[in-house]
Amino acid sequence: MNAIHVIEGGITAPKGFAAAGAHVGLRRKRKDLALIVSEKSAACAAVFTTNAIKGAPILWNKEVLSGTDHVRAIVVNSAYANSGTGQPGLAHAKQMAQTTAGCLGLSPDEVLVASTGIIGIHLPIDVITAGIAHTAPLLDNTMESGTYAAEAITTTDTFIKQMAVEFEVNGTKVTVGAMAKGSGMVHPNMATTLGFLTTDLAIAPELLKTALSSVIVDTFNMISVDGDTSTNDMVVLLANGLANNPLIESEDDEYELFVHVLQMVLTQLAKSVARDGEGASKLIEVIVSGTESMDDARKCARAVVASTLVKAAVFAEDANWGRIVAALGNAGVAIEYDKLSISMFGNGLHVPLLLDGMPYWMDESICRSALQSNEVRFVICAGESQHQATAWGCDLTYDYIKKNGNYRAGQLTAKVGLVKEEGVA
Amino acid sequence: MNAIHVIEGGITAPKGFAAAGAHVGLRRKRKDLALIVSEKSAACAAVFTTNAIKGAPILWNKEVLSGTDHVRAIVVNSAYANSGTGQPGLAHAKQMAQTTAGCLGLSPDEVLVASTGIIGIHLPIDVITAGIAHTAPLLDNTMESGTYAAEAITTTDTFIKQMAVEFEVNGTKVTVGAMAKGSGMVHPNMATTLGFLTTDLAIAPELLKTALSSVIVDTFNMISVDGDTSTNDMVVLLANGLANNPLIESEDDEYELFVHVLQMVLTQLAKSVARDGEGASKLIEVIVSGTESMDDARKCARAVVASTLVKAAVFAEDANWGRIVAALGNAGVAIEYDKLSISMFGNGLHVPLLLDGMPYWMDESICRSALQSNEVRFVICAGESQHQATAWGCDLTYDYIKKNGNYRAGQLTAKVGLVKEEGVA
Numbered sequence: 122m123n124a125i126h127v128i129e130g131g132i133t134a135p136k137g138f139a140a141a142g143a144h145v146g147l148r149r150k151r152k153d154l155a156l157i158v159s160e161k162s163a164a165c166a167a168v169f170t171t172n173a174i175k176g177a178p179i180l181w182n183k184e185v186l187s188g189t190d191h192v193r194a195i196v197v198n199s200a201y202a203n204s205g206t207g208q209p210g211l212a213h214a215k216q217m218a219q220t221t222a223g224c225l226g227l228s229p230d231e232v233l234v235a236s237t238g239i240i241g242i243h244l245p246i247d248v249i250t251a252g253i254a255h256t257a258p259l260l261d262n263t264m265e266s267g268t269y270a271a272e273a274i275t276t277t278d279t280f281i282k283q284m285a286v287e288f289e290v291n292g293t294k295v296t297v298g299a300m301a302k303g304s305g306m307v308h309p310n311m312a313t314t315l316g317f318l319t320t321d322l323a324i325a326p327e328l329l330k331t332a333l334s335s336v337i338v339d340t341f342n343m344i345s346v347d348g349d350t351s352t353n354d355m356v357v358l359l360a361n362g363l364a365n366n367p368l369i370e371s372e373d374d375e376y377e378l379f380v381h382v383l384q385m386v387l388t389q390l391a392k393s394v395a396r397d398g399e400g401a402s403k404l405i406e407v408i409v410s411g412t413e414s415m416d417d418a419r420k421c422a423r424a425v426v427a428s429t430l431v432k433a434a435v436f437a438e439d440a441n442w443g444r445i446v447a448a449l450g451n452a453g454v455a456i457e458y459d460k461l462s463i464s465m466f467g468n469g470l471h472v473p474l475l476l477d478g479m480p481y482w483m484d485e486s487i488c489r490s491a492l493q494s495n496e497v498r499f500v501i502c503a504g505e506s507q508h509q510a511t512a513w514g515c516d517l518t519y520d521y522i523k524k525n526g527n528y529r530a531g532q533l534t535a536k537v538g539l540v541k542e543e544g545v546a
Numbered sequence: 547m548n549a550i551h552v553i554e555g556g557i558t559a560p561k562g563f564a565a566a567g568a569h570v571g572l573r574r575k576r577k578d579l580a581l582i583v584s585e586k587s588a589a590c591a592a593v594f595t596t597n598a599i600k601g602a603p604i605l606w607n608k609e610v611l612s613g614t615d616h617v618r619a620i621v622v623n624s625a626y627a628n629s630g631t632g633q634p635g636l637a638h639a640k641q642m643a644q645t646t647a648g649c650l651g652l653s654p655d656e657v658l659v660a661s662t663g664i665i666g667i668h669l670p671i672d673v674i675t676a677g678i679a680h681t682a683p684l685l686d687n688t689m690e691s692g693t694y695a696a697e698a699i700t701t702t703d704t705f706i707k708q709m710a711v712e713f714e715v716n717g718t719k720v721t722v723g724a725m726a727k728g729s730g731m732v733h734p735n736m737a738t739t740l741g742f743l744t745t746d747l748a749i750a751p752e753l754l755k756t757a758l759s760s761v762i763v764d765t766f767n768m769i770s771v772d773g774d775t776s777t778n779d780m781v782v783l784l785a786n787g788l789a790n791n792p793l794i795e796s797e798d799d800e801y802e803l804f805v806h807v808l809q810m811v812l813t814q815l816a817k818s819v820a821r822d823g824e825g826a827s828k829l830i831e832v833i834v835s836g837t838e839s840m841d842d843a844r845k846c847a848r849a850v851v852a853s854t855l856v857k858a859a860v861f862a863e864d865a866n867w868g869r870i871v872a873a874l875g876n877a878g879v880a881i882e883y884d885k886l887s888i889s890m891f892g893n894g895l896h897v898p899l900l901l902d903g904m905p906y907w908m909d910e911s912i913c914r915s916a917l918q919s920n921e922v923r924f925v926i927c928a929g930e931s932q933h934q935a936t937a938w939g940c941d942l943t944y945d946y947i948k949k950n951g952n953y954r955a956g957q958l959t960a961k962v963g964l965v966k967e968e969g970v971a
Contacts, residue, residue, distance in 0.1 A: 172875035173874070173875040173876070173878075173880060174871055174872070174874065174875035174881055174883055175875075204871075205867075205871050205900070205903075205905065206905070207883070207884070207903050207904050239866070239868060240866075240871060240872065241867060241868040241871065241905045242905065350872075350876050352871065352872055352875055436947070441665075441666075442666060443627070443629070443630055443664060443666040446629075446630050446665060446666065447597060447599070447665065447775075447776060447777055449598070450597035450599035450600075450775075450777055451598070452598070453598075455598060456598050456599055458599055458630070458632070459632070475666070478630075479632050480630065480666045480667065480668070518947065519944055519947050521858075522861065522943065522946075522947060
């Protein structure tokens with residue numbers, strides 16, 4: 122396999138992608154509007170939330186993508202989710218696409234829309250449309266522009282999540298760029314994960330979709346911060362072909378290489394989102410193997426990483442594997458207890474906890490040393506099969522409660538006030 | 547319908563039931579072993595955890611009840627769950643039944659066993675068998691003995707949960723008594739709900755089972771403290787017939803009255819367990835109506851009450867119904883957003899939040915006043931059907947994290963020490 126190089130930057134790293142991020146008055150000070158534009162119509166693959174109630178941007182995007190598999194631009198606002206907003210919300214999502222199209226000389230059905238923020242409040246649409254007009258002229262293909270966009274889509278993320286990698290396809294350099302925003306309780310009502318990926322790879326749209334779907338299941342679908350899937354979650358991948366590699370039209374070696382790169386990029390972003398979960402002090406990685414099916418392995422890994430009991434134990438640096446057992450038992454999967462083994466890894470230590478269903482003698486001080494790591498891994502073996510899945514999450518801390526205890530009223534008032542007083546910068 | 551009177555006491559209120567609770571050295575100071583005995587063989591109905599991994603006491607009880615529907619006694623220990631303990635654990639559960647049977651002149655297969663506490667540690671079985679021998683002579687039908695037993699089964703419950711009611715069946719006075727222990731993160735690894743009910747009603751065993759099954763689904767199965775079903779959960783109902791009412795042999799009016807009483811008692815206990823959830827400051831009641839099926843209503847109510855997002859918002863006294871919407875969307879039920887309405891009740895206030903899918907204007911100070919109540923109710927209407935279900939839970943507080951942050955190592959050391967130093971009092 123060819124070398125894959127991680128390079129600086131994010132969504133503007135591939136050829137032909139410009140981005141912008143600006144403060145347009147939705148939040149107090151931070152950037153709150155992002156644009157991503159491809160200079161050439163790009164093949165588009167997207168996955169959306171499985172929540173039965175979907176935000177207006179999701180509905181707009183699904184409509185657009187039911188008629189085409191190519192788009193040119195994405196507009197994203199933070200602060201308000203435009204979810205639970207009924208017919209006016211749908212009209213607002215459409216207006217965001219129309220305004221973006223108008224500013225960039227595109228058709229509205231070439232523009233996808235994403236919103237993240239408080240559910241159930243109507244968008245201050247005039248602020249947003251003026252904001253789009255303000256942001257469009259800032260579009261640029263520099264690394265800074267990509268970073269500004271990555272900044273504009275965050276909510277209470279404590280760091281920006283972006284990444285870019287280079288690899289070769291038949292001797293041609295191809296680049297993938299990506300950015301994401303973290304989930305967490307963030308401001309009240311916020312719990313959205315957004316991921317946007319760009320690439321200059323030339324690939325048939327159907328294969329692009331297959332690639333994203335095959336990779337999402339073991340990356341973004343394997344993270345849990347607080348157990349709820351938001352109404353607005355989405356991951357969008359654009360491929361504009363400007364690398365000029367020979368078009369990938371079948372599941373050949375080049376396709377497999379691209380899938381591998383995508384897996385790597387989305388795994389990194391997923392781990393960043395988990396690590397930056399609201400109030401988190403530790404990344405938790407749960408690897409489950411030996412189950413009857415891949416799906417069982419995924420269910421088990423997700424059940425453990427999402428368990429409040431497990432999350433609180435990790436925060437407490439307490440190796441109580443009994444909670445892992447209880448969570449596994451609630452995963453909806455048949456478990457043979459006699460074949461179950463659990464080990465813990467942290468700070469370079471490997472601590473066996475349960476061996477073939479029998480409690481293992483634990484040295485409390487070694488357990489505590491392992492758990493003092495800011496990355497704790499549980500490796501769970503449930504049998505002899507080769508099926509294996511990994512899930513990522515974070516611990517449950519005082520800070521998680523705190524960030525949810527002193528927010529909304531003040532936050533809302535401040536925002537509404539700003540919308541009125543400041544308008545668009 | 548005849549009057550139903552709530553009376554003082556618990557499991558010893560019905561005729562022919564004796565109980566005892568004592569400190570036998572499993573915990574530092576508090577009572578840790580309970581016995582319940584019927585002077586006559588009692589019809590028995592029981593429901594057990596749905597966790598795929600079941601504690602040894604569950605396995606023992608299932609074996610006993612596969613051969614009979616009558617038992618005489620129940621023995622319960624706290625501090626250790628005897629779960630995740632393999633074959634030795636099964637042998638210990640059997641030994642508890644054998645010792646109890648020996649002390650009371652019964653056969654071991656007339657004795658059910660329950661354990662609650664840390665998962666994955668072998669029972670100090672000598673302490674327990676000596677403890678049973680110590681406790682058996684204390685058996686008594688006084689109200690105090692019932693209360694001692696209720697005390698012995700608690701873990702970090704902040705109050706004892708027991709109840710008794712009287713009603714008339716064909717002119718004969720019948721009594722139902724009950725006790726429960728609360729769930730919560732309690733000590734690390736503890737999250738068990740136990741419920742024990744006694745009655746002197748004469749009823750055919752099959753109908754007793756039908757009655758318990760029909761009532762459990764909307765009571766104990768509708769509470770959530772931290773989302774995990776323990777490996778040791780059980781509810782057991784004994785009916786010894788000593789009230790001498792004409793035997794209930796069909797689903798007649800008397801049967802319906804009994805079901806009604808059972809519903810009332812189990813609802814009260816379920817609410818007590820929810821209210822006393824680890825660190826809880828508020829009881830949350832969620833009523834969902836208008837769904838396509840009863841099962842959908844239950845799923846929705848449980849999803850909302852179990853949502854970390856909703857629980858933290860209630861603690862924060864923040865009326866962010868967007869989190870309720872997100873939780874409903876994750877319930878696995880089709881929701882027509884245009885038909886969705888949500889109201890909040892607390893402190894005598896009724897606050898509409900969402901009406902037919904449109905956000906309702908909210909007065910923040912009224913919202914806050916309602917949420918300052920220690921009982922907050924959300925009433926969710928999803929359509930026009932008559933299906934309705936209620937779930938109970940509690941808020942997520944700093945105290946929840948705290949109680950899980952400073953415990954295990956010290957706790958364990960203290961306990962192991964005690965077992966060695968004190969033995970049985």
